[in-house]
Amino acid sequence: MSTPAAEHGPADGIAARARGLTKAYGSGETTVLALDSVDVDIARGRFTAVMGPSGSGKSTLMHCLAGLDTVSAGQVWLGDTEITGLKDRELTRLRRDRVGFMFQSFNLIPTLNALENITLPMDIAGKKPDQEWLDRVIDTLGLRERLKHRPAQLSGGQQQRVACARALASRPELIFADEPTGNLDSRAGLEVLGFLREAVDGLGQTVVMVTHDPGAAAHSDLVLFLADGRIVDEMPRPTAEAVLERMKRFDVIRAQSDPERD
Amino acid sequence: MLKATLRSFLAHKGRLVLSALAVLLSVAFVAGSLIFSDTVSRTFDRLFASTSADVTVLPKEDLETSVPTGAVQTLPASVAERLTGVEGVQAAHPDVEAGNVTVTDEDDEPVKPVGGAPTLAVDWYPDERSVVELTSGRAPRGDGEAVLDADTAEARGVQIGDTLSVQAQPGTFRVEVVGIATFTTTNPGAALVFLEPRVAAERLLGSAAKATSVSVEAAPGVSDAELKRRVAAAVGAGDYEVKTSDEMARSAAEELGSFLDVIKYVMLGFAGIAVLVGVFLIVNTFSMLIAQRTRELGLLRAIGADRRQVRRSVLTEAVLLGLVGSTLGLAAGVGLAFGLIRLMGAFGMNLRTTEMVIGWATPVTAYVVGVGVTFVAAYLPARRAAGVSPMAALADAEIAGVGRPLRARAVAGSVVGALGLAALAGCVAATETSSAASLLGLGVVLTLIATVIAGPLLVRPVIRVLGAAFPAVFGSVGRMSQRNALRNPRRTGATAAALMVGLALVGGMSVASASMSRSVDQQIDKTLGADFVIQNAHFIPFPAEVTERVRGTEGVGLVVRQRFAPVAVRLPDGKRIETTAAGYDDRVDDVARVTYEEGDTAAALADGHIAMDAGFAEEHRVRVGSTVPVEFPGGKSAELTVAALTDMEGGEGFGMTGGLFLGIAAVEEHVPQGQDSALYVNAAEGTGPDELRRRLEAALEAYPQVQVRDQADYKELVHDQIAVLLYLVYALLGLAIIIAVLGVVNTLALSVVERTREIGLLRAIGLARRQLRRMIRLESVVIAVFGAVLGLALGLVWGLCVQQVLALEGMTALAIPWGTVVAVVVGSAVVGIAAALLPALRASRMNVLAAIAHE
Incomplete structure (x- = not known):
């Protein structure tokens, strides 16, 4: 980890933290451990990437940290709030007010225009957006000309930029991006990664991105490597080559330990 | 495959x-x-x-009327004797059956069937064809005894030994129940009172020499057709109906x-x-x-x-x-x-x-x-x-809501709609009831089809307006629900169409019936001048004793009788028209306001005179002074002089083509078995209406078949008759709504499935379950109200046209029941909420992760 893990509760500079986070699917002999007692701290104001092969549990980790999924054991904090044990209503409010999301595809509500999509979490909460901040986000992402467009009138890259703006608009404590470049061509992908970088560096946001693209991971400050439900490694100041090298080793280990698996 | x-x-x-x-x-x-x-x-x-x-021999069927006159057609009982000797006749028996009786028990409560079927008084003649058999007591013997059917006895709590009053046309008489007879066949619902045959003829028909039909049984080996031929020859085929x-x-x-x-x-x-x-x-x-x-x-x-x-x-x-x-x-x-x-x-x-x-x-x-x-x-x-x-297999799944252009619909909708509106316009312009009605029918069908076709085109403009307040009131949840309803106009249109059909029907019928009620009210206000009207709720005539009692009641100043006669008039233009004529006592001007184009009441009611509607007269080239041959039942006829022409709205309604009326003496003369249908009563000088009403009701206690009504009661009676029509429509509406709700549920449920990912996304970024449910409810409400608005708009147009057709029949008033309209719109919103219950629940229960992961 980049930061030394404190023994109890979140310390300053930590946006989210998990202790002994375990997620199991099924029961008895068919139990599959998606997350196996994971301890993780997400540093505030940093861009963290979570990498790992398919089935490593990286999406599950993100879902648990974001309050989208329940945990089987362990604790998760978002800032000072322990979110494990919260009821659906509280979790919903927490996601609405304190977390931003970007998904791989289908990020926008097709019936709403770009601006309405961007302010949707605040509209749902019945809050007025901070106009100055909103303008800054919109200008940073270059969406000023597209605000009245419906998603169907936007390109894939533009759609992801709107999603990014929505995630940033309410100034959340943490932004989760799940394969945000997965459906984009490389140029649009690079653009989105640049914006996420800019969100951290220029706007002081905290971003956690799940990806399996070493090139995407290279834009982050820190890469966490997940395999078989555990954090097996981390890499500060990553480069695409280094991440690729690291990923190749998983394939080797995997091929050796479990030749049956795909 | x-x-x-x-x-x-x-x-x-x-x-x-x-x-x-x-x-x-x-x-x-x-x-x-x-x-x-x-x-x-x-x-x-x-x-x-x-x-x-x-084979049955019946009186000659002639003039039939939808307005009951209280008369029973008879034939001489001697026909049976004449037939007994005819070859091939095993037996001939005169039957008596009177449907114009009222039976009451000792407490003056009616002894009648549970349903609306008539009470029949018949002669007791048990044979293998009887519908009943005696199950307790004995057969009636002589005057003052009767047998009652078991179903009615049970329903009305009548036992052997009880005394009943039978009000028949010749007069009321009392009988003791001496036996109970049970139906051996299906009971068609009538109440049956059996009297000894001779008593039946005397008491019900006024003479032992009369019968209502003669039953003839064939001798062995004689076919019914053969028997019919012989019987017809014996009785004279022209004078009687002979039927196998x-x-x-x-x-x-x-x-x-x-x-x-x-x-x-x-x-x-x-x-x-x-x-x-x-x-x-x-x-x-x-x-x-x-x-x-x-x-x-x-x-x-x-x-x-x-x-x-x-x-x-x-x-x-x-x-x-x-x-x-x-x-x-x-x-x-x-x-x-x-x-x-x-x-x-x-x-x-x-x-x-x-x-x-x-x-x-x-x-x-x-x-x-x-x-x-x-x-x-x-x-x-x-x-x-x-x-x-x-x-399509390779490309990303089509985003729901991408609609194909609706151009074809626009064209087809406008063409059919224009035709429909033209038909309705024609209906409004028409002057003949029959052509107006058929244009109305055509217009209704065409405009309905046009609205169904063009429904999707109306979705955008109408829902924009309907849901305009949603974003302001419900924020983004409201905005999304409004836009979801707009998303696939075809789907929204078809879903709402289901509701529209039912509500258009209700809208049209409500306007029509409200207009009818108001017209009738106006007519009653305009024409009815009597303090009270005494009559049966179903306009069935009553025995003469009622009239006598009313006349004998203290405080009654004037009684004008109304009596109907089925007639056929031969008019100068060569047409023979069967209709019903009304007979009145002289002082009809004191109880009703009749407007005359020519002549007056005195002339109209004088002996040998008749009055009719001016429009009818003109149509058939009748003038004041024309002499028209008028046929009455039983082959009677009279030459009557047209002495007055009336100019009255609605004078021709309800089987009264031509609005014929004449002096009641002529009706009594030509339809001797008739009974009074209504009595118009005015209080005497110095008697208050409440007091008179009390006295009249007391005097008529033994006659539960008639009621005393003032103008307000009379209006209500007519409203009730019109309301029956509405109940049927409401029942139809009920069914239409049930299916329409199924349709809305169906559309929403499938939409929810279709929008799984969208719902997952909304939940992920913080839409609460409650808000999600509200979003779906609002969408449902918008669809339902859209259907209601469209349906009511269409229904109101239909209603206006129906009213125009009714106006040709003299019902000129127009009433739009705004209360019903508002209730239907509010009701449809409730229907929308109800329809959204399950789909909303299902959407809110959806697993957020599964929804996001959905591919």
Whole structure:
């Protein structure tokens, strides 16, 4: 980890933290451990990437940290709030007010225009957006000309930029991006990664991105490597080559330990 | 391919449940009405065939009228004697049957059937054709004794030894119940009082020498037809009707048939509504299933299925749905018929459910309707499915809500709509009731079709307005629900259309009935001047004693009698018109305001005179002073001089073509067996209306068949008659709403499935379950209110046109029941909320992660 893990509760500079986070699917002999007692701290104001092969549990980790999924054991904090044990209503409010999301595809509500999509979490909460901040986000992402467009009138890259703006608009404590470049061509992908970088560096946001693209991971400050439900490694100041090298080793280990698996 | 179709059908069975339910309802009503009417007509065919004599001689049927006069047609009882000697006649017996009686018990309570069937007083003549057999007590002997049927005795708590009053046309008499007779056949619902034959003729017809018919039995070896020929020859075919038992059964069945037809048409009306509304539901279901399966269908095309195979696959699914729905519907129809038969029991008509008749036509019709409807409804979606390109399998699934252009609809909708409006305009402009009515019918059908076709085009503008306040009131939840409703106008249009059909009907009928009520009110205000009207709620005439009692009541100043006579007038233009003439006492001006174009009341009511409506007179080239031959029942006729022409709105309504009226003395002379139909009463100087009413009610206590009504009561009586029509419409509406709700539920449920990812996303970024439910509810409300607004708009237009047609019949007032309109709009919003309950719950229960991960 980049930061030394404190023994109890979140310390300053930590946006989210998990202790002994375990997620199991099924029961008895068919139990599959998606997350196996994971301890993780997400540093505030940093861009963290979570990498790992398919089935490593990286999406599950993100879902648990974001309050989208329940945990089987362990604790998760978002800032000072322990979110494990919260009821659906509280979790919903927490996601609405304190977390931003970007998904791989289908990020926008097709019936709403770009601006309405961007302010949707605040509209749902019945809050007025901070106009100055909103303008800054919109200008940073270059969406000023597209605000009245419906998603169907936007390109894939533009759609992801709107999603990014929505995630940033309410100034959340943490932004989760799940394969945000997965459906984009490389140029649009690079653009989105640049914006996420800019969100951290220029706007002081905290971003956690799940990806399996070493090139995407290279834009982050820190890469966490997940395999078989555990954090097996981390890499500060990553480069695409280094991440690729690291990923190749998983394939080797995997091929050796479990030749049956795909 | 068939295997793939079957798999797909089974895989989507949940989504087809509501469509199957719609098919089920339509088929159930079709099958139920067929089974019911088959059962009833079979039962009655048997009853009439077994109870009619080989040959029956009846008085000559002549003038018939829909307005009851209280007279019974008779023939001389001696006809029976004359026939006894005729060759081939085994026996001839005069029958007495009077339907114009009222029977009361010692407390002056009516002893009548539970339902609306008549009370019949008949002669006691037990033979193998009798519908009853004596089950306790003994047969009536001589004057003052009677036997009552067991069903009525039980229903009214009458026992042997009780005394009953029988009010017959010649006079009221008292009888002791000496026996109880039980129906051996189906009880058609009438109450029967049996008297000794001679007593029956004297007391009911006024003379032992009269009979109402003569039953003739054939000697062995003589056929009914042969017997009829001989009997006719013996009695003189021109003077009497002679009918074989088959002919009797047929005419009885025809009479009953008109009553059964009402039930049958009501049921078929329900079936029609169910089919019509069901079609929208099925079209929507298949369209949505196909939209959701675009990739799957693309894959089928990509791996080599041709268009025809894809289309056939969808249609096969539809046929399977139709088969399942029809089979269940057939079963439900049997249940429905069973229920109806039981219901008839509650009205005194005891049919046996074990003798339910299911003819071959019933299942055939059921399957033709069920499968046919689903096939037709699925045809367009199936064609669309066949049009899916193989590329669809590769491309990203089409985003729901991408609509194809509605140009074709716009064109078809405007053409049909223009035709419909032209027909309605023609109806408004028409001056003849019959042509106006047919233009109205055409206009209604065409405008309905046009609205259904153009519905999707109206979705955007109307819902923009309806949902305009939503974003302001409900924030982004409101905005999304409004836009969701706008998303696929075709789907929203079809869903709302189901509701629209029902509400258009209600709108139109409400305007029509409110206008009718108001017109009648105005007419009553304008024409009725009497303090009180005494009459039967069903306008059935009453015995002369009522009139005598009213005349004898203290404080009564003036009594004007009204009496009806069936007549046929031969007019100068050569037409012979059968209608009903009214007879009045002289001082009719004191109880009614009649406006004359020519002449006055005194001239109209004078001996040998008659008055008629001015318009009618003009049409048939009658002038004041014209002499018209008028035929009365029983071959009587008179030459009457037209002495006055009236100018009255509504003077011609209800079987009173021509608005003929004359002095009551002429009616008494030409229809000697008639009874008074109404008494118009004015209080004497110095007597208050409340006081007079109390006295009249006391005087008429023994005559429960008549009531004392002032103008307000009289209006209410007429309103109640009109309301019966409305109840039927409301029942139809009820069914239409049930199916429309199914349609909304169906659309929302499928939309929720379609929008799984969107809902997941909304939940992920923080939309609470409650907000999600509200979003779906609001969408549902918008759709429902859209349907209601469209339906009511259409219904109001129809109503206005109906009112124009009614105006030709003299009902000129226009009333729009705004209360009903508002109630329907509010009600439809409630319907929308109710319809959204399950889909909203389902959406809110959706697993956020599964929704996001959905691929």
